[in-house]
Amino acid sequence: MIDVDTAFFHSWFRNYVKSFYTEDPKIQQNIRLKEEHTLRVCTEILQLGKALNLNKNALRLAETIALFHDIGRFEQFKTYGTFDDRVSENHATLGLKVLKATAILSRLTKTEQTIVYKAIEYHNVRKVPDNADKIIELHSKLIRDADKLDIWYVVTNYYSERYRHRNPALELELPDTPEYSLCFINDILNNRVSNSHDLKTFNDMKLLQLGWLFDINFAPTFRYIQQRRIIEKIITALPDTDDIQKIRNHLKEYLEKRISARSNEG
Template sequence: MIDFKKAHQAFETYLDSYNRKDDKIRLKIIHTYGVMTYSEEISRRMKLSSQDTDLAKIIALLHDIGRFEQLKRFDSFQPDTMDHAAYGVQILFEEGMIRQFIEDPSWDSVIRTAIALHSDYILRSIPHPQTQLHAKLIRDADKLDNCRVKLEEPIETLLGISPKELGHSQISPHIADAFFHNQCIESSQRVTPMDYWVSYIAYFYDINFQASRDIIHEKNYISRIIHRIPYENPETKTHMKQMEIHLKRYFGNLGTNFGTCSF
């Protein structure tokens, strides 16, 4: 049994070491609780057991615990500054912090694997079915709340430039090619600001469950994220229109009807 009151208190205590007024720290605190909400919602829609629902929530609470130290040291989300997933695994399981959040060690292997792999470019096959389930679930919940982040947080906080500057940027040809081949974007391949924005949309190719796709549809996340930016670069505007059509067609082939696109 997972005591969420205790886990929440331990998480809040951990956060006391960081500047909660910092925009990036604040963003990640809100994101953590948002991922917990989506983990519970996906679990409910999939009719998972109460045990698996609790497990999904604790994984969500801890999945980005390494981010806070990354931001404290480097003031950056970029993967070349720190592997936040690996650092999270280190402090939780190698340094023993996990016992502050959950006393029962029975689920350590599932939690550790899900956190370790939650931000990998591609999720490898995992032989253990329950571990595979939770490794996929946290990736979906993380992406769903990242949709909210991309819609609510200032572009300046996310990318360090204004929406207008972002809209003037071009998409690198290799990034567009990957997108139209239904591929997620490797972080090391991003060059321009628009490459980063496209990578946030391309992660829809890595959604694992129909329940998650249904939420994306219901909240109209694809169009809302794409249309958030004023694309003053004509070539970029054309590319984004094509990407919206392509991505909705891709989801349609998976059984999710997004209807028509308008730009």
């Protein structure tokens, strides 16, 4: 693919999203949220890809995946009024339907199209399949890291600003009580990513987001997490208990270990 293709995709994306704009401020806010998220994920993935010394074609492909990874979000919010896949439908699958129905990727080679489709399909699964093709695996891991970096950016800003503007869509309508579920604490202490189906409170969601650290793939991503103080910012939004202190120390140790580990990943 060439630079003209990425420019074409960006312009198509802008127009596509504009067709969802509405006068209703509650809906408009969420359409804009995902539009801005997408554009920042494009920036994140390029930064990460460059840190990993990817070639120009791989960078363009990564940017295309970032641009389209959440394309299903707009239809999802319009139809169901939520970003919660559990009560609507899988937004990655929905996105693939949009991309295939519009045949927007037809200017790419068949191989490139497969990489884009598969990386989008795998961007929100619990684990990228072990038997995935190496290039598909690389691109799936890139979008997963870049996507998480931006969700962390969005939620850490939200946790500090929340007292001013609430957005129930960002809280998945979970109750904001002091409780949290111990399974999330145990998952973190065992370096496991938790299951979103266990979410019961808003605090659980913060714990789930902390546990994404165990799903990060590349050394530069770990460095960005440390530079941006992601762990500290989410911990601040949780109650000050012994459990939380324990996971805080555990996560910080894990992060330091992953950063100092000799790595050929950049």
